[in-house]
Amino acid sequence: MRILFIHQNFPGQFKHLAPALAARGHEVVALGINQPSVPTPGVKVVLHRPQFTAAAASTDPDTTALHELRKKMERGMSVARALEALQRSGFTPDLVCAHSGWGEAFYVKDVFPQAKLLVYAEYFYQALGGDSHFDPEFSRPVEGDQRRLHTKNLHLMHALAHADRGLSPTLFQRDRHPPALRDRIEVIHDGIDTGRFSPDPQAFISLRNAGIRLTAQDEVVTFAVRELEPYRGYHIFMRALPELLARRPNAHVIIVGGSGASYGAAAPTGTTWRKVFHDEVAQRIDPQRVHFVGKLPHATLTQLMQVSTVHAYLTYPFVLSWSLMEAMSIGCLIVASDTSPVQEHIRHGENGLLVDFFDPQALANTIAQAIEQREQLRELRTAARSHVVANLDLNGTCLPAQIDLMSRLLGAPL
Template sequence: MRVLFVHQNFPGQYKHLAPALAARRDCEVVALSINRQPTPDNIKLICYEPKRGSSQSLHPWVSDLETKVIRGEAAALAAAQLNREGFRPDVICAHPGWGEALFLKDVWPDARMLSFIEFYYESQGSDFAFDPEYADTSLASLCRLRMKNANHLLTLIASDWAISPTQFQRDQVPALFHDRMSVIHDGIDTALVRPNPAARLTLEKAGVTLSRADEVITFVNRNLEPYRGFHVFMRALPEIQKRRPNAWVLILGGDEVSYGASPPKGQTYRQILMAEVGAKLDMNRIRFLGRVPYGNFLKLLHVSSAHVYLTYPFVLSWSMLEAMAAECLVIGSATAPVEEVIVDGENGLLVDFFSPEAIADAIDRVLDDPDRLQPLRARARQTVIERYDLNTVCLPRHLALVDAVAEGRLPPQGQDAPPSPTAAAMRRALQAKREPEYRRHVSRRRR
């Protein structure tokens, strides 16, 4: 079997699947990517480069689509060269988010394509306009959002099958395509990410070594931005420190923007929030750690007393599931797709995304009596083992799906994760409840 992986930053979500297929004697694996990354010898990596930049004179509503067409053209030209060299994939595993998959079926019409649909945009019940403080609900913004889905729709039409990592992410896609989609998470290596009660984390500049005996509050994201609730967490910190003056607060993440709008030019969201609440904080016990090596990230989880994970209704971060696998007590936002994983009071705690007070209350509850809530930590890890474990659940399902698509069969039964029947109802209820409350909160803060 010949498999082609297409990802602008390969391996990306294919970091486990591609090597597993390449290890098979009957598989030839090739990858297309813009960025060159270290790749195993048994995977042939070919890098392509867009031939031009985006136009300046295009209608702004189609500029995003043009960018994706330019990338799609570059990937198609590289694919055509592969075709001339005699490479004919049986299955194409593509992340189409940046446009690379648009024209692959025009190069190889007989190949079957399995597309990774990470996020389909919706104007309601999703990330768009979720946060009144940063929402742009103008007609132009709504129209640009609709146009962003053109790439997804073209890819879905060309795809033989598609996959999303959570039920919520699958449900964003129009129902027309649901009967050709599976829900399989990328997978968490729970043999690697596991609790370590003896772990120590040294903060060299502070001259302190932390362990599970200390009160340690952790907050982790790739970048510190509103999509991941950084602004709400920062506004909760004055009350948290008032109640827990001995707690250490460790914040991991960069100052760039992964999702959503950028802050005013020359500023970062960290600078903006520090200007707002910094005078109320004891910075001697708060550490912004930036981005750290993976081993240090695991140590952070190992010593965490309370791990806060907030997100708009959007893509679920690997870090939340990794925190649960490490037996952190996760205080998560009551938003999709967090609600698919965390059941309040069973394997973690859920709070209103917009409520700094609720976050402080939950942290106070956890730190007041950590032994009483230890069963939640154990059940958090068990949840990840049973539903998201890389080697026993997710990778076998991914491999079976690739085989099925390559052979033109319907995927095996049981590929889809169980739906979260209450998630949609909870989203609607929270939306109705919190929007006027949060608008008042923002109004008071601005005055």
């Protein structure tokens, strides 16, 4: 079979699926905008370069929303031109698997009407129950919000309307979609390599700048996100630190993440969210015990989680981070926000502990108590890993289910 993946940052969510299909002898091609940092075995990567129309200066939110829609259509047009070039070169796919989040899936069926189209449906925007206006500190409803959210969803609805099937990694993400679209989406997680992400009692982490070496016998609180920003609760975590450090005078806090903004608004001009919320509590925390380590290589991050006493994870009602699932697979003791995407995989008191996202005092108290009761709560660690192994294992569950979905679409085994 010939299989085409489309993702602006390939491999993205297809990092396991694409090479697995290539290893089965299928011809696999990927189309993206950015050159992958490492090659994907067996996959030929083709790049396209969308050309965007410059936006006229405007402070009108509706005008901005329309410009964003135009950019997504222009991405789709760029993909269509690249697909036509592939077609002229002799490549016509049997199946196209496209991430629809940026508009790339707009015109796939126009070029390859006979190909089956599987759309990765990552997130659908709504005013209620999701990230929009969840945190009143940073977002308040204004006139026209619903219009703008509808506009943000147009390309997503278009993709699913033309797709043969949709794919979402969690029930929360699927159920953000309207019922008519929701019924077209199957829920299969991207998968966690539970062999790679597993406990290691001998693990250690060295903080060279601080001159310390930490093991699982130390008190280590970890917080790891792509970027230190409000969407992932960085502000709440920092506000919990003065109380936590006072309660646990031997604890070290290791904060992983960049200083940019992946989701939501950027920090005020001239600063970063990392600095804003660090400065807010800087006079009340011990800098010798709070360690900002930036972005870490995946192997180092795994070692860090293996020595973690408590791993904190906070998020708006939004896309769930792979890092949470990996931490659970490693057997971390999780203290997480009691938000809908988290609730899907963590049950309070069974395989983790949940706290109100907006309550830094409760977060500090829960982490401090979890450290104090680390031996009594060991069963939560075991249950966290067991949940991932039973439901989200890459090779035993998720990858076979993804390939089975594709086989059903094609009417032939892959």
